[in-house]
Amino acid sequence: MTNSTLNLALQNESSTSTVYAYVTGQALDNNNALVIMQADGKTPYYPSSPSSTGQALAVNCAIPLGAPGTTAVVTIPRIAGGRIWFCLNDTLTFLLNPGPGLVEPSVSNQSDPNYLKTWGFCEFTFNDSQLYANISYVDFVSIPISMTLTNTSGASQHVAGIPQNGLATISNALIAQNKSDGAGWDQLVVSNNGSVLRALSPNTGHVLNNNLFAGYYDSYVNAVYSQYTSTPLSVDTQAQWGVVQGTVSNNVLTFPNVGSFAKPAAADIFSCSTGPFAASATNTAEMGAITARLAAGFNRSTLLIDASQPSNDVSSFYSTSPTNFYSKICHAANLDQRGYAFPYDDVQANGGADQSGAVYDGSPQVLTVAVGGIGAHT
Numbered sequence: 001m002t003n004s005t006l007n008l009a010l011q012n013e014s015s016t017s018t019v020y021a022y023v024t025g026q027a028l029d030n031n032n033a034l035v036i037m038q039a040d041g042k043t044p045y046y047p048s049s050p051s052s053t054g055q056a057l058a059v060n061c062a063i064p065l066g067a068p069g070t071t072a073v074v075t076i077p078r079i080a081g082g083r084i085w086f087c088l089n090d091t092l093t094f095l096l097n098p099g100p101g102l103v104e105p106s107v108s109n110q111s112d113p114n115y116l117k118t119w120g121f122c123e124f125t126f127n128d129s130q131l132y133a134n135i136s137y138v139d140f141v142s143i144p145i146s147m148t149l150t151n152t153s154g155a156s157q158h159v160a161g162i163p164q165n166g167l168a169t170i171s172n173a174l175i176a177q178n179k180s181d182g183a184g185w186d187q188l189v190v191s192n193n194g195s196v197l198r199a200l201s202p203n204t205g206h207v208l209n210n211n212l213f214a215g216y217y218d219s220y221v222n223a224v225y226s227q228y229t230s231t232p233l234s235v236d237t238q239a240q241w242g243v244v245q246g247t248v249s250n251n252v253l254t255f256p257n258v259g260s261f262a263k264p265a266a267a268d269i270f271s272c273s274t275g276p277f278a279a280s281a282t283n284t285a286e287m288g289a290i291t292a293r294l295a296a297g298f299n300r301s302t303l304l305i306d307a308s309q310p311s312n313d314v315s316s317f318y319s320t321s322p323t324n325f326y327s328k329i330c331h332a333a334n335l336d337q338r339g340y341a342f343p344y345d346d347v348q349a350n351g352g353a354d355q356s357g358a359v360y361d362g363s364p365q366v367l368t369v370a371v372g373g374i375g376a377h378t
Contacts, residue, residue: 001128001129002078002126002127002128002129002130002131002362002363002364004029004077004078005075005076005077005078006075006076006078006126006131006364006366006367007073007074007075007365007366007367008023008073008074008075008076008084008366008367008368008369009071009072009073009366009367009368009369010063010065010071010072010073010074010084010086010368010369010370010371011065011069011070011071011368011369011370011371012065012066012067012068012069012070012071012072012370012371012372013068013069013144013146013370013371013372013373013374013375013376014068014088014143014371014372014373014374015068015372015374016068016088016089017066017067017068018088018089018090019064019065019066019086019087019088019089019371019372020062020063020064020065020086020087020090020091020092021062021063021065021072021074021084021085021086021371022036022037022061022062022063022083022084022085022087022092022094023036023037023063023074023076023079023082023083023084023085024036024037024082024083024085024094024102024104025079025080025081025082025083025124025125026079026080026081026082027044027046027077027078027079028077028078028079028080028127028128029077029078030044030046030077032080033046034046034047034099034100034101034102035077035079036057036061036094036102037061037063037074037076038059038060038061039059039060039061039062039063039064040063041063041072041073041074041075042074042075044076044077045057045058045059045061047096047100047102048100049096049098049099049100050096050097050098050100051098052098053095053097053098053103054095054096054097054103055095055096055097056095056096057094057095057096061094062091062092065086065371068372068374071368076126078126078127078128079124079125079126080125080126080127081125082123082124082125082126083104083121083122083123083124084121084122084123084124084369085105085119085120085121086119086120086121086143086145086371087114087117087118087119088118088119088143088371088372089117089118090117090118092105092114092117092119093105093113093114105117105119107139107140107190107198107200107204108139108200108204108207108208110208116192116197117197118142118143118197119142119143120140120141120142120143120145120198120371121136121145122134122135122136122145122147122369123136123340124367126364129362130360130361130362130364131149131359131360131361131364131367132358132359132360133147133149133358133359133360133367134159134340134346134356134357134358134359135147135159135161135338135339135340135357136339136340137201137327137330137339137340137341138201138203138340138341138342138343138345139200139201139203139204140198140199140200140201140204141162141166141167141170141198141199141330141339142167142197142198142199143167143371143372143373144161144162144163144164144166144167144371144372144373144376145161145369145370145371146158146159146160146161146369146370146373146376147159147161147359147367147368147369147370148359148367148368148370149359149360149361149364149366149367149368150364150365150366150367150368151361151362151363151364151365152363152364152365153363154365155361157359157360157361158336158359158378159336159338159339159357159358159359160334160335160336160338160376160377160378161334161335161339161357161370161373161376162333162334162335162339162373162376163335163373163376164372164373164374164376165373166333166334166373166376167196167198167199168196169333170199170329170330170333171189171196171199173329173332173333174186174188174189174199174325174326174329175189177325177329181321181322183213183216183322183325184205184209184212184213185325185326187205187209187212188200188201188202188204188205188326199326201270201326201341201342202266202270202324202326203267203270203271203342203343206266206267206270206271213266213267213270214265214266215265215266216266216322217264217265217266217269217298217322218265218266219322220298220301220304220322221263221264221298222263223304224298224303224304225248225251225253225263226248227303227304228246228247228248228253228307229247229248229249231247231307232245232246232247232307233245233246233247233253233303233307233309234307234308234309235255235290235293235294235308235309236293236308236309236310236349236350237286237289237290237293238289238310238350239285239286239289241258241286241289243308244258244286244290246260246261246290251263255290258283258286258287258290259280259282259283259286259287259290261276261277261291261294262275262276263276264276264277264298269295269298269299269324270299270324270342271343272291272292272295272299272342272343272344273343277291277294277295292344292347293309293310293344293347294309295342295343295344296309296310296342296344296345296347297309297310297311299323299324299327299342299344299345300316300317300318300323300324300327301317301318301319301320301321301322301323301324302316302317304320305319305320310347310348310349310352311349312348312349312350312351312352314352314353314355317331317355318331324341324342326341327341327342327345331355334357335376335377335378336357336378337355338354338355338356338357339355339356339357340356340357340358346358
């Protein structure tokens, strides 16, 4: 059983003194109510439901981090679906809808008041059994964020994140990749007045431009479905269903007595949740386990290399084209090559190396999260 509260040590490792943090989520010990920590870093704010959409928060929830090199300590209750947000040189705008529902900052809505600001977040869940946290690039990558989890015995886990120039490295690599294949990777780079704000994931990029990456994966998908017409694809569900096998007939990959998958489009692969990867109405949990491993295989382009998924050969990930070059580039830019770059980037073979940039412990003492990338280290 974890303690009822947890300390977050939020460090300003940027070059600006104007850095604000926000902590949001669902309060597990208060009927899963929406909770936002107030500016003092100690008082939870439980918004009431407003009478209309787009209402301002009733209290100040911008937690100042102070000058470069300083740390703000925030004490949180148990929270599910938590996010720690950071904004450099400005504050973020959060709004409330009836429910209450939180209107979060968006990188896919160009009319969002935060769209041209410099911000990012990491994710966590702190429940009665453990703290789990990760750095997330599923939607986009922007400011460097790293984390260190120390438990009550003094042991620690560290996720390095990207260095101070990491966004520039990623953006330049996306532009270079587009010069190589013309697929549209440069469209993922978002700039304002000549400065790069963020690099979008291909899934987010597709939201802004529905034609982006149309047909990108077709040749690879066709080759995969051709290969598994004559030989079975084995998928380790890594759950009670064990290893299941599927074969292709009439362009449908079928796992007998479980379910089947039509050919996915690029948008389905990048989202991991549409088309054949949408939640199945039958055998939902087992199909979900297969979906996660299939989607990971497509994003990492390992399905023609390894007939047993998930692949345990990390060196083969993204080694062929087409592939999810955004994910490849993000991983390469992270000092320890770890970070959640697509929705199932936590899929790994049993005993395999973590790709997702996660830390977790059943007896957490403090989660230290640094923003800005100065002094970033493995």
